Amino acid sequence: MNTYDLLHKRHHVRRYNDKVPDKKLIEKALWQAWKTTPTKNNAMPYKVFVFGPEHKKEKLLVHEMVHKNHISAENIAVKRGFATRTENGVPNPFYEHIKLNPYLICIHAQPRQPNEFYTEQIKEGMFFDQMHEEYVDQFIDTSSVEVGLFLQQLTNYIIEKGIDISYCSCFFRDPQKWLDAGLDHTKWRPIVLASIGYAERYRYEDLEHWGRTHEDIKPEYEEMIEWV
Amino acid sequence: MGLSYFDTLEQNRRHVKKYRKDMIPPKAAIDRALWKAWKTTPGKNNAIPYKVHVWGPDMEVHKEAIHNLVVKSHRNVEKEAVKDPMLPNTISQEQFDKENPHLPKNFPNPFYEHIAFNPYLFTIHSRVSTPNKWYQEKIKEGHQYDQGYEHLFEHIIDSVSVEVGMFASNLGYYLLEEGLDISYNSCFRRRPEQWHKVGLHKVTTRPITMISCGYAERYREEDLKEWGKFEWDRKPEIEDIVEWM
Numbered sequence: 001m002n003t004y005d006l007l008h009k010r011h012h013v014r015r016y017n018d019k020v021p022d023k024k025l026i027e028k029a030l031w032q033a034w035k036t037t038p039t040k041n042n043a044m045p046y047k048v049f050v051f052g053p054e055h056k057k058e059k060l061l062v063h064e065m066v067h068k069n070h071i072s073a074e075n076i077a078v079k080r081g082f083a084t085r086t087e088n089g090v091p092n093p094f095y096e097h098i099k100l101n102p103y104l105i106c107i108h109a110q111p112r113q114p115n116e117f118y119t120e121q122i123k124e125g126m127f128f129d130q131m132h133e134e135y136v137d138q139f140i141d142t143s144s145v146e147v148g149l150f151l152q153q154l155t156n157y158i159i160e161k162g163i164d165i166s167y168c169s170c171f172f173r174d175p176q177k178w179l180d181a182g183l184d185h186t187k188w189r190p191i192v193l194a195s196i197g198y199a200e201r202y203r204y205e206d207l208e209h210w211g212r213t214h215e216d217i218k219p220e221y222e223e224m225i226e227w228v
Numbered sequence: 229m230g231l232s233y234f235d236t237l238e239q240n241r242r243h244v245k246k247y248r249k250d251m252i253p254p255k256a257a258i259d260r261a262l263w264k265a266w267k268t269t270p271g272k273n274n275a276i277p278y279k280v281h282v283w284g285p286d287m288e289v290h291k292e293a294i295h296n297l298v299v300k301s302h303r304n305v306e307k308e309a310v311k312d313p314m315l316p317n318t319i320s321q322e323q324f325d326k327e328n329p330h331l332p333k334n335f336p337n338p339f340y341e342h343i344a345f346n347p348y349l350f351t352i353h354s355r356v357s358t359p360n361k362w363y364q365e366k367i368k369e370g371h372q373y374d375q376g377y378e379h380l381f382e383h384i385i386d387s388v389s390v391e392v393g394m395f396a397s398n399l400g401y402y403l404l405e406e407g408l409d410i411s412y413n414s415c416f417r418r419r420p421e422q423w424h425k426v427g428l429h430k431v432t433t434r435p436i437t438m439i440s441c442g443y444a445e446r447y448r449e450e451d452l453k454e455w456g457k458f459e460w461d462r463k464p465e466i467e468d469i470v471e472w473m
Binding site: 002003004007008010012030031032034035036037038039040042043044046047048049050051052055058073074076077082083085086087088112115116117118120121122124125126127129132134140141142143144145146147148149150151152153155156157160167169173185191192207212214215216217218219221223224225226227228 | 230233234237238241243262263264266267268269270271272274275276278279280281282283284287290305306309314315316317319320321322323324328331334335355357358360361362363365367369370371372374377385386387388389390391392393394395396397398401402405412414415418430436437452457460461462463464466468469470471472473
């Protein structure tokens, strides 16, 4: 199957089944993504933490933070007048993949030291922003674009092995909140979450069941692409 | 049978120093790659809170203006770094070049030239999104649709940038599949007013990334090999990037 057809088949997972993908397959996909993802100044200013099947407790904690962040975002929206009500704390069922999965990926920002080439460039006046802790927030857009490049390539390598992957970007950004929750791996701000496993049910099947698939569509091509 | 996804990226994607001027990729190939990237890139809430400006072969003046913004940004970042007492920088590349005229020039960075001279340049910008029917209902029930507000652009810039990266990855791959070369750049002015100052009035929202496309005449790695520095410029090892808990 070609890449377009493969990607066209990817769906958000509502629930994973009990079968655990072979760790070797996940390792291979991660290696392939590392190998082929380009990065500014060869810095890769992010770190990928992988929680395997045995890390049930950590996944519960991450899911709890996702849920709390969702509630917090809605409360803030009401306070600031962008919304008139919240969903009353009802958990979003489409976040469940963060709690129950064989593998959870948390990608965080990570300052990096320059390689030999850039060490020389710095001596000649180059500013290597990825090495400075105080610049992590300032170049978060650039790091996040690079995380997106990595995540998309990881996605391809995962789904070409017949495995499913889903994403989440609803969580607290403050690393202290992660530490307070007991997620000790955290040092820098999180950028994105992804779960990996074999799907039992996809989100679109719920929408089909409710007869509402046609309502949840992306904007038209013409809204997004403009020839100047 | 064509190359696999891995081999296409590993063998064919390299940063372009200079594009060929005598060969312009057909517009149909660009349209095809853009359409496939739009079709296959996922987005939170199906919002796609970004838009792509395509600057074609006839937009030479505009691309030189964008390159100008890249050089200005580079100069400004280094000047600020020299001023910041917390940072080790004591000289900018521009100043270093002036003080060392016998050495090869670093400023303006020759590896930004692909932004000025290319058949096609894609600049990707924030966009206010209108919720689809499903999310219109959800909003009535209290769902916060943060992609619908211009004043929240900076607040959600990390998650939008992840999505832009995913789109850029797909677009880049589909362009490589068409036999074309691509290169990325993330050094540029972020505020649209700065784009207006150089005559780029079409740009009304915050830029996030840019990608050039064409047929390569020379790759950056050829320069590095010529200087005997190719082996110096390596990415961190996988053990530094991926940690199994």
